[in-house]
Amino acid sequence: MPKSYLRQSALAHLHLEAHAVEVAGDAGVDLCERPFRGQLVLRGDCTDNAFRDAVQQALGVTLPVEPNSVTNVDQVSVIWLGPDEWLVVVPDGHEQAIEQELREALAGIHFAVTDVGDSRAVIGISGPHARDVLKKGCSVDLHPRVFGPGQCAQTALARCHMLLHQVNQAPTYDIYVHRSFADYIWCWLEDAAQEFGLAIIAQAPGASAGARAPESEPVVPA
């Protein structure tokens, strides 16, 4: 059984904790890695009531059918990725149990659920200039009139694919990028944030998409 300290987040090699400040100060932009967030991809037909009901029953969250929207209850968020595709974000260590619950609830329905927890690195960005940093590399309109908390977009950031989720009004955003691009996009963000003043924030592993600390201790998968 591997110990949890043996696991490596996507940005572990940067040793961000060594540069981190404890609490957010007056920097224009705060950046952090949100490591080990549980992520499942769910596929299914959202026009099928049985599918929607079963998902609701398993997750306790209404499936978002509105494009580019996110629903969440407690520790579980469901992010719209496409008309038949969602990212279910769960606390660290809860992936397997939730996957199992989904499988049981969806028995007999055509669906797919896949653990992709290590597919994407998650980077949190907040602060008064967070939006300006994103605007440097993202052509989606992020103005509050158009894009707000509870909304998401799959688009490009600089030269790589990004799933963006606005978490709160602050604004705080979660940036999901494929793990192999994490180093590139972190360096890009640091560079883009320089002119506004940058602080790297220490982040507890596994915090959920609702930006709250996990209630239980991380569980290492069997």
Add this chain to the structure above:
Amino acid sequence: MLLIKCPWCGERDAHEFSYGGEAHITRPENPDKLSDEQWADYLFMQKNAMGPFLERWVHAHGCRRWFNVRRDTVTHEITAVYKMGDRPPERTA
């Protein structure tokens, strides 16, 4: 930079999309029964229209869905966006 309205994600810059050529070319049911000419026609021949043109796009950097577009190849004006399997909407004057 064209602005293309994904039927799901809404308006996005063209760089999020990939082009898929002429729309409504259906793969033949029984390719083995086609003459070489008929097969070549399916495989290679596209209308290359000057003016309104029905074509396929995929929102590659977004929801990854394929859809159809009616775009004027001269002015780039996009007059219709509709889902795979749908027929193009009637043209309004």
Add this chain to the structure above:
Amino acid sequence: MSQQRNRLATGGRIDRTRPLSFSFNGKHFEGYAGDTLASALIANGVRLVGRSFKYHRPRGLLTAGSEEPNALVQLGTDAASEPNQRATQVELFDGLEAVSQNCWPSVGLDVGAVNNTLSRILPAGFYYKTFMWPKSFWKYYEHVIRKAAGMGRAPESPDPDCYDKMHDHCDVLVVGAGPAGLAAALAAGRAGARVLLADEQSALGGGLLGRRAEIDAAPAAEWIAKSISALQAMPEVQLLCRSTVAGYYDHNYLTIAQRLREGSDPGRRCDKPRQRLWKVRAKQVVLATGAHERPMIFRHNDLPGIMLASAAQCYINRYAAKPGDIAVIFTNNDSAYEAALDLAEAGVTVVAVVDVRTAAESPAQAAVRSRGIEVLYRHAVVAASGRRRVSAAKVMALDDSGESVSGAARTIRCDFLCMSGGWSPAVHLFSQSRGKPSYDASKACFVPGQSVQAERSAGAARGSFALAECLTEGHEAGVAAAAAAGFQRPGRPAKPPVAAKVDEAPLQPFWLVPAAPPGAPLNKHFVDVQNDVTAADIALAAREGYRSVEHLKRYTTTGMGTDQGKTSNINALAILGQTLGADISAVGTTTFRPPYTPLTFGTIVGRDIGALADPVRMTPIHSWHVANGASFEDVGQWKRPWYYPRPGESIQDAVNRECLATRQAIAILDASTLGKIDIQGPDTAEFLNRVYTNGWKKLEIGRCRYGVMCGEDGMVFDDGVTTRLGEHHYWMTTTSGNAARVLAWLEEWLQTEWPELKVYCNSMTEHWATVGIAGPFARQLLSELTDDIELDPKAFPFMTYRAGTVAGIAARVFRISFTGESSFEINVPARYDLALWNTLMTAGEQYGITPIGTESMHVLRAEKGFFIAGQDTDGTVTPLDLGMDWIVSKQKDFLGKRSLARPDMLREDRKQLVGLLPVDPQEVLPEGGQIVTDMDQKPPMNMIGHVTSSYYSVNLKRSIALALVRGGHKRHGETVYVPLENKVIAANVSEPRFYDPEGKRMHA
């Protein structure tokens, strides 16, 4: 330091408490904050600012804005140096260093000026006519001509500054912050729209900054200040000055080049970008881009000291800098009268206003006359004289027709001359938006025609030059644009700002001052001063048959260069029209293309340079490879370990060692870049049947199968192993470089042709890290690290899969092999990749475990004859060409099958994959080497194929290669040749399998 002898004691928008020192052409001067380099030069009495491009004639400032054709300077030194900067746009800063371009050794003594003397033999098209014969010599001519011409120097070392980009969106983009633009922004902002107001100048106000006007019964400066505070108080309004809207593209996409600071401030960290390129998508655009004043075309009209009337007015009013003491004004319209009054007010002696029109009663003319300024109606300045600066104007009376002059010439002494030939709306962005400008004969200018995109023009940009009109039109455009974007001001409509209506006498179009005496050459009547194009050149081009304005432009070079003819184009095409006897509207304009003013490359590139030029994709254990001295290879955007040299080892040494270890002990390979796709659904087997060439219906759970994918054209585009994990659950692998493409290919067919198939595909490439172990000790090592996977070959045979734990980590283990050895591909979640790798390395030490890179992997697979899609295939190779008939189903349909039955696919002389064994086993063929059968041929030889992969195999103790050879399958045993520059390598054609052809080792 020289005195600012032409600086007025009061007035202007400069800060006299903040003196700034700068140098121009090596001489030191002083100016003030708020100056441009141009205004500071005027204040210091500097007239000569540059030399013209072709004749190297001395030139001075013509304008006060971005349309300046003459005052091009090289700014700064060394790496941060920037060429082609317009002195009229460069804001003065302390320590600024600028030099004139296009003159050597100095602007005062310029060797190239000999061209001026030769100008009679350098007419339009001279370069085209002279340097084209013999044709092959152009490359030599070009070198010399370019050196002599030159438009400044490009810095030779990397730009030390940082540049940036920003995307933005708005409801209303207002271009230009003159009276119309400010009024539009105010109106749209008050309606609640998101407004972006961009202006190229350092301050908002546009043309108002250089004029003494009144708005809302107060000085314009007060209205500007009030407007700015009002706009700043609106949270949804963004004001960008120093920001040139450079391009107007499809679907209301515009680019804005913003200058964040003047001068260089090196530092790679991007905390102080120098410029920022904005990419803006606007729902509505208001073009309030103003107008450019036109010069008058008379003999020697290019002398320093001859400038546009509005420019002189601007230098006086905005910068308190006097272009001279004694002025002559030459005009065909009333706007120059306002300039005359401002000059007189500032203490300039205006000796005469020369007006081509007959006397008319307009307030401006009356005011000038009542000041005692002589007005010479129905007269023209026929020539200017002076050396290096104007010292007198020669004035003659015009005939009734206006086409010739007569009577005695009168010489009027002056030290500067202001001219106004009317105004041309800046229709550049309108034209870029695909709108067609149309000619308005009453205003003698091109105005925007019908809109093509969601834009509207207002004020001078659409030919409404009077201030009162600019304000109302701007206001109305702002209201309309906001409404079109969905914003209407609640309550009563806002009132537009008001300026007094001034009656003006109409302008009289006047394109070319007649020669004096009649018939004299027009070869010093300059039309385009940047490119030294004269009225004579245009007439010559017309005589030689050039009718199209686009051809005229290219033949004479009029309208080319850094200014793109902003002050000259309309004059040039009017003169062409006159020469051809055609109406100016029929001549039309040349195409306006972006950028509006030149951009520096840094602005276009932004921060996509150095490490950020392109993403580097890293596997989860990249840092281990770095720490262990790997050399890396780029595979797409991935960095993959290529080989792991030990101290003193060459690449061949390292690869030999790695290859031997694989066959004799155990190798470990980072294979995480392998594409992995999770496929679920009851129709998966049917789906695989359609996309792979072989059959998939009978694959049992837990078993793996190799497959080849073709395009509909029958050509191989990827291959890989797919495993059945469960009843309706499969795991597909793809080549590293094709992972995204294969997933997109699968999705395309599922969504567009086969939506009825119940199949979902998900990329797993990044979630699962893959570590391959291969070699005689691989099973032994694995057995030490797992207790829930039975490893006996009977229990876990080749091409099967087991789930279990390895080193305590939940893993998916596959018995598949690319090296031909007994191997295991162990997949674990990426977070545990390093833990697994380290455990394997430690536990494997006793077996001599050796990390191998992609080079060794390629050698080992070539020994087995396994092709690599994209290396041994190139999009023209079918599975049959690869000799893989066994994998092509005859029973079922699959993508590409029909193409394989085309006659061309059945030709026996198609290029087919073969092995090559060099006759000299130490000789390694170069990849890409062309293959021939007969060395006695004369070139061009008949080439029958090429080498696709070639290596030295330490295991076989000889060189081996794979090749595509015409009719290759029937050539086994033949000797072929690869002719190289200095030798010929002979090789024997063989089966493409060199090692363990029965596959005993990988099955073991």
